[in-house]
Amino acid sequence: MKLTFRSKVFLTLLFNSLVVVIGMLLIAGFYAARNFERYVVKVEERKVNGLLELLSREYELAGDWAPLRESVGQWLLILGMRPGRPHEETGGAEESARNGAGVSETEGGRRARPRYVLFDRNRHALSPTDSVSADGYDLKAVRAGGKVVGWLGVHERPRPSQPLDVEFLRHQASTFRAVGGVAVVVAIVVTWALSRHLLAPVQELVKGTRALMSRRFETRVEVGSDDEFGRLASDFNEMARTLERYERMRRQWLADIAHELRTPLAVLRGEIEAMLDGVRDVNREALESLHGEVLHLSRIVHDLHDLSLIESGRFQAELKPVDPLGVLDETLKAFRTRFDQRGMEIRAPDFAREAPVHVRADPDRLRQLFSNILENTLRYGEAPGWIEIGVETDPGRVVIHLEDSGPGVPEECLDRLFDRLYRVDRARSRAQGGSGLGLAICRSIVESVGGRIGAARGTSGGLRITVEFPRL
Template identity: 40%
Template sequence: MKQPLRLGISAKLFMAIFSTCMLVIITMHWGVRLSFEHGFVDYIKKGNEQRLTLLSDALADQYEQHGSWDFLRHNDRLIFTILRSLEQNPGSNNQLPPHGWRTQFWIIDQQYKVLSGPRAPVPPEGSRRSITTSNGKVVGWVIASPAERLTRSTDINFDRQQRQTNWMIVGLTTLLAALVTWLLARGLLAPVKRLVDGTHQLAAGKFATRVEVGSSDEIGQLARDFNQLARSLEKNESNRRAFMADISHELRTPLAILRGELEAMQDGVRRLTPEAITSLQSEVVVLTKLVEDLHQLSLSDAGALAYRKQPLDLVNLLEVVAGSFGARYRSRDLTLSLALPAAASSFGDPDRLMQLFTNLLENSLRYTDAGGTVRVSMQQSGEQWQLHFADSAPGVEGEQQARLFERFFRAESSRNRASGGSGLGLAICKNIVEAHGGTISAAHSDLGGLQITLNLPYVPHQTSL
């Protein structure tokens, strides 16, 4: 079956603009043509009527002088003499159009007999003026053919020339309109074509594709949005590849250890002792923690984490979490201090916020050297609660602080799981904070280590009930 012809947007835009131009051109042509024809006919009609009036008055005077029409019969030369005298009379107050009559005319007597004029029949629809003597007697008429019946070759040629000129103007204007429309459609659709080509490139997986932004209108804004989308896709693709590489790296090491331990036991190189089982169990714990962190991160990225928000006291949550870490901090010879207000009302999910505080204290416990200090403080800053989790040495380099919240990023180059964990805890913290309408950032601590700053919304107690 033959496919129907499909016009592209360029052809559609060209046809739309060109059709509009043609409609305007044709309308203007017929408007000018009708205006000219009516104006030209009115011009001729007015001249004829003036000549009819003057000629009828002059013939009335001649009739009174001669007493009959005998002087005029078969004497056309006299008529032209009278007409010439009327047009050349300098004392005349009548503004006659030049070049004489444009139509045929006849002079008839009171018995409707032709006294002077062409051999053609007298037109019944022609203009006429009565020849009236001074005593009011009508002795004849001067009749002219309709103004639409041009007889002078110059007038006919002029009318024909005007028609030809109008059609030439229409033809040239049509070509000019087609050219301008083609250039206009091409110019307007050039950025759209670039966007279409860029979209095809983007769909093919070439996320480095960018389009040129050549204007500040809606098309330009669309091009900027396209480039932003391409950058986001390129970044997401890069993150995806890095994410897969990091996952494989994180899973490979504990699995390799488990496999080595089990193969050593199978070969009899290592005996199945409680210490060997404990070593295997520790690697299983690492894998379990990594899988759980990945699950939590995927849920928070997808917005699938269940947030059951309610009025709460941030101070109470922090004290509960800090109390659960007391023994572990003392076992690492670390000091955990709290500088909190009496209460800090807010609105959020207590379970997720406790998970947030737990991850931050776990991060400080893991990275702070023995004998150091971890300080948690809070104060109100405008419409927000500002929380600081500061610890002592070691710190984090300035260029690495901005990457702390990236998944699988750890500041130490050794990627040691004994201190580094899975590298997902701070990424989960960022998602939880943003889900509560807050912000999180990292900076140097005045204790010599790292300071994590949270900003969570402040909700007055009376409005949270």
């Protein structure tokens, strides 16, 4: 039989409660009996002291033990602690004596030892009821005139045996059992309520998890406390918000890919159908147009493939110490002709004079990173214009700034500039031939080596991209 987590928690709490209740009852019963026995012992000590005082007084009055040896009633009066009263008025004393004080009782058909026995100074029994040996008795000295004149023998009893004492202990045991039964019932009720209360957040999390499994990413659970369950609920809600955000991005991603592929495919289809219908001649100009659309499709597919490989960690990269400033200098030299043709100036320090710095990266990926940024400037920067390169280094990092002369990017678009297929102006971007994946690839490359990349408005109103690498 498989128990649910709720049942396990309930049984665990109930077991602990029962152990505590039973332990408390056993301890309380043990100490109650022990303290009662101590109380009986103290009462017994007071009674023995009283008997010793009475026996000493009787000896001083009579001068010897003859009255006690000859009179049972006198012995009973002393045991009842009522000296000087007629024997007819000593019903309580006689009953006390016969209940184990001085008169022999029977136990299981045999005679039991008397509770109290008086011995002379030579330890010979003087009680008129019995003649017993002093062995097995705790002897208390009876003194008169400063001398030992006799001994009071007290037979020790291991446990309270008087009827009232036994009845009291039996009543106490019944009370403890009743209290224990009530405590067990209360423990069951409280444990059930407590387990239900404690596991209520778990039930909410279970329902929320099942909702997420059904792709209802808008699901949230209520955070009702600041304990571990409350933090778990907060983490669950954060996870749900992340999944909801990624779901929106996934849908937007699919829509953007469909849109990006639809346009060149529609152009290809239109031009091919026009050629088939004889509307357009099959000449070099028509073929170059078709070739341009195919290249655009190939660029989108190639960038998507690179992006997926980088983000999945399956991209074949050779990580080794490399100088990013040297790679940037080589990339700038490769782009300088195209910048000159567009009438755009490259403002960069003389990297040959810069002290070499090293980061752990793939040189080809770094070259792709800088190429994408420079390509972005060539496509969307206004001519005449410029791009300015700045470098900051410290013992722990290398920071490279690339700022162009504009046009800038609206403030609300800066955070999404590195998203896949995101374009500030879709129509203008498509006319420039971009795939919308260049900067997304840049972010993936930088983050794959533990760096960071960000965008901000430049001091001249253009776009400022900052790339930061951890330095070796």
